[in-house]
Amino acid sequence: MHDPIRVGKEPLMKKTAFLLAVLLLTAAVLMTVSCGKTTQTTFKPDGKSTGTLKLGFDASYPPYGYLDTETRQYVGFDIEYAKLVCNRLGLTLELVPIDWDLKDKELNAGNIDCIWNGFTYEGREAEYTWSDRYLDNTIVVLVKSDSGIASLADLAGKTVSVQTGSSGESALKSNEKLVGSFKDGKYLTCPDYTQGFSELKAGSFEALVIDEAVAKYLVAGKTDYVILEETVNREQYGVGFRLGNTELRDKVNNAMKEIAADGSTLKALAEKYGIAPEAILIGK
Numbered sequence: 618m619h620d621p622i623r624v625g626k627e628p629l630m631k632k633t634a635f636l637l638a639v640l641l642l643t644a645a646v647l648m649t650v651s652c653g654k655t656t657q658t659t660f661k662p663d664g665k666s667t668g669t670l671k672l673g674f675d676a677s678y679p680p681y682g683y684l685d686t687e688t689r690q691y692v693g694f695d696i697e698y699a700k701l702v703c704n705r706l707g708l709t710l711e712l713v714p715i716d717w718d719l720k721d722k723e724l725n726a727g728n729i730d731c732i733w734n735g736f737t738y739e740g741r742e743a744e745y746t747w748s749d750r751y752l753d754n755t756i757v758v759l760v761k762s763d764s765g766i767a768s769l770a771d772l773a774g775k776t777v778s779v780q781t782g783s784s785g786e787s788a789l790k791s792n793e794k795l796v797g798s799f800k801d802g803k804y805l806t807c808p809d810y811t812q813g814f815s816e817l818k819a820g821s822f823e824a825l826v827i828d829e830a831v832a833k834y835l836v837a838g839k840t841d842y843v844i845l846e847e848t849v850n851r852e853q854y855g856v857g858f859r860l861g862n863t864e865l866r867d868k869v870n871n872a873m874k875e876i877a878a879d880g881s882t883l884k885a886l887a888e889k890y891g892i893a894p895e896a897i898l899i900g901k
Contacts, residue, residue, distance in 0.1 A: 668708060668709070669708065669709045669710075669711050670699070670702075670703055670706075670708045670709070670710050670711065670730050670731070670865075670869075671711045671713050671728070671729045671730045671731075672696075672699050672710060672711065672712055672713060672729065672730070672731060672733050672734075673713050673715045673720060673723050673724065673728075673729030673730075673731065673732050673733070673734070674691075674693075674695065674696070674712065674713070674714060674715065674732070674733060674734035675714070675715065675717045675734050675735075675809060676691060676714035677809035677810065677811040677812070678693070678717075678734055678735055678809065678810065678831065679693065679811070679831060679834045679835070679890075680693055680694055680830055680831070680834045680890035680891055680892060681693045681694050681695040681696075681734050681735040681830070681831075681890075682695050682696050682712075682734045682735075683811075691712050691714070693734075693890065694886055694887065694889075694890040694892055695733050695734050695735065696712065697886055697889075698733075698751075698873070698876070698883070698886060699733055701872075701876050701882070702869055702872040702873055702876065705872045705875065705876065706868055706869070706872050713728065713729050715728075715729065716808075717780070717781070717782050717783070717808075717809065718781050718782040718808075720732050720782070721744075724745075724857070724859050725859065727859075730858065730859070730862075730865060731856050731857060731858045731859075731865075731869070732745070732856070732857040733856045733857075735752075735754065735828060735830075735831070735854055736854055736855060736856065736857050737754070737784035737787070737852045737853070737854060738750050738852070738853050738854065738855040739784075739852050739853065740784075740787055741857070744857075744860065745857035745858060745859070745860055746857070746858040746859065746860055746861060746862050746863055746866045747855045747856070747857060747858070747866070748855050748856035748857075748858075748866060748869060748870040748873060749855065749870055749873065749874065749898075749899050750853040750854060750855045750898050750899070751854060751855065751856075751873060751877070751897065751898055751899035752853065752854040752892070752896050752897060752898060752899075753851070753852075753853055753854075753895075753896040753897075753898055754784075754828055754829060754830065754851070754852050754853065754854055754896070755828075755829040755848050755850070755851050755852075756784065756785050756788045756826060756827070756828060756829070756848060756849040756850040756851070756852065757826075757827060757828075757829045757832055757844050757845060757848050757849065758772070758777075758824050758825070758826055758827075758844070758845040758847075758849060759814075759817065759824065759825045759826075759827050759832045759835075759836065759842060759843075759844055759845075760817075760823065760824045760825075760842070760843055760845065761817070761823075761841060761842055761843070762840065762841050762842060762843045763841070764823055764824070764843075766823065766824060766843075766845070767845065768845065768847050769795060769845070769847050769849070770798075772795070772798060772799060772824055773798040773799075774798070774799075774800055775799060775800055775822075775823040775824055776799070776800050776805060776821075776822035776823050776824070777799050777800075777804045777805065777822060777823065777824045777825070777826060778804060778805040778806060778807050778813055778816065778817070778821075778822045778824070778825050778826070779804055779805075779806060779807070779813075779825070779826040779827070780806070780807055780808070780809055780810050780813060780827070781806040781807070781808060783810075783828075784828070784850075784852055785826040785827060785828065785849070785850075786804075786806070786826075788826070788849050788850035788852075789804055789826060789849070791850075792849070792850075795849070804826070805821075805822055807825075810825070810827055810828075810831050810835070811835075813825050813827070814835045826849055829844070829848075830890075830891065830892050830896075832844050833891055834890070834891055837891065853898060856869065856870075856873075873899055874899060874900060877897070877899045877900030878900050880900070883897050883899070883900070884897065
């Protein structure tokens, strides 16, 4: 005799096993796709969004982004500005410290959504999708007060260092005459400006080419260092997004402008971190 129940179960069991296999395969694919990638950001009609903004930054770049040694939290002008933007958009901000020399690799791999950390626009115009430029900056030279160096001409025959991959290095690369005057006709490099300042203090070199706001932060309250009045270059900061990511750029950019529009929020933030309020460009 045929058992009608058993005959019906076998195809059912096979079908169930097949569906289970499909589900497991789908889950595996989703895990593979999501690994190492940014959380997708979806914007709703009200302008709010769901998802995470992964912000790539140099964690040794005060006053824009750095580790507060007392609170053990990442702080800085750019980080606080980004928090205001994310609060306005309904995004969760994830801070991702990166090796500044590998910033492009991190961005293009999808490990971060943007570079927001005193990021110079000039010379990189075609490499990223940019926000409006929001801060003015000057590249300066930091020396010890007893160095005898008072101008760029005085750097002739001296050892000079700059952060690898920084806009300061770009400024030196475009000024062959200045670099040619340095000792051995070349400059040294340091991984970040915090270490560079320590090496300057130790006498590893005689001058450090550095962003003005960073230099002012590092020497605040110190009288044994001088920032030369003669500057190396002027530049402007923007937020760099992966090339073509205009949707996220537009939302972030609009929020940046809305925050700047009140005329006081960014001014107070700049003053908090020792940045001249007149350096603010966005909203003007």
